[in-house]
Amino acid sequence: MIITEKLTKKYSGNFIALNSIDIKTSKRITSIIGRNGAGKTTFIRILSTQLAPTSGSASINGFDILKNTREIRRSVVSIPQEASLIGIMTAYEQVKLYLVARGFSFKEAGDQANKALDELDLREFKNSPADTLSGGMKRKVFVAMALASNADVVFLDEPTTGLDPISRLEVWSAIGRIGSEVILTTHYMEEAQQLSEDLILMDHGNVIEHGKPTELLRKFDGMLRAETHEERNDCIKVGGTFIRYIKRDDAEKYISRGFTIKQITLDDLFISMGVFLES
């Protein structure tokens, strides 16, 4: 269980990366969604003891991230967003080395590394140097580290960014096999919807929404998304598209005005962040 109270991170120039975050999460997979710069990575780096907060507190399974650093480091795994494998080392060597770093014996680390790599269908590539693996395989090697670690909490920072659709599906499947509590950041709605039981929406260092996907979508009950490419002042502008949330009963009216009508998805939570919804 992760609990944060008024967790704040300010950088020089008074830039606020995290603004007094209060959350409590204990679901198996929680997704943190937000645009670039929303504060997702800062949040994860503070929780996994890589970055010190400016103020506030946080605890993981009762251990304070500042007072019980040693215990936290032993119980969490954090796979950084831009982490890359060492090109000249094999997948097996990197997983085994990581497990030894977590306190496993050589034999146990070797056995668990083999088991995790086999489980993630990397058996035939496990003795290949990492720089010969595809992007998806490399991410799966990191997931194998998390899978084999037996950690209480696993933080995955944008685990599928930059991957092709097939690799993304493979990584999703791999994440689903991790038995620990998983906190992952993403800006893919589909990923969050597919994987998580709990969603945290962040923007400019603030938590905008927090809850189950179905609960968060409840405020859109009876509504649809109307889109047009014609410039309008009463719509939310997303690139070249102008979006408005409308009552289901008004759909015909908007179609006649040249709007395209779409069903509500988790994308709409993201689009409507901080935006007043049409009543």
Added chain:
Amino acid sequence: MNLKYVGLMAWYYGLKAIPRGPSYIIAALMTPLSLLFIVFIITKGELVKFAIVGGFVITVASVALSSAGDAAFMRLQLRMQDLYVPTRVSPSDYMLALTLSYLMFSIPGIALYSILGVIFHIFNIIAIFVLIAVLVLLVIATSSISFIISGMIKHVRNVWGIAAILSVAMTVLPPTFYPYNYIPRYALYVLSISPVTPAAVIAQSIFHLSPMLLLEVPVLILETVVLFVLARFLTRWREN
């Protein structure tokens, strides 16, 4: 201390990496062998024993100093340090693991200089043990310099230039390939800023090539301790 991690990292990233990237070995040997050749030609073989003893020192120091680039690459590009912060690995373990890995790349150079040492009859048992101790201190001190630099660098491309400058300034200028009493005493003390200088002076002394300058022994030990402690705190294990 997580010695299992230190040993396994040295095995995988050091020894096993040698056949996978042999160019590093050749690169590590280039400067000391070139200087040995130049010293041999210019002094008509007169200073070749200095060059052999200096070769041990420069091989270890140049590998450790050039590792600043690798350490910065691991931190900034591969995010390896971030991966290992939430584990049972301490900053000292991480530094020792990488240092030991880099030291593996010095082994062929050390072997080559050992053969030359036998050919030119410069070895004696006590001197070998003292030399090993000096090289261990030197690799810790120079690797610490690398970690300090890699921890301060914000963009990885800046580190390659700095590492190249340091490698030459801290290994070629000190009396590694010439007798330390060729230069004025004040210059020797200025050059002692680099741990390579006391290491080279001690090495020349123990092989009876130059008189012993005992002051350089505490200088080397002190520099090693100070640099290691500084590196320990500047590796940014938990950033602010």
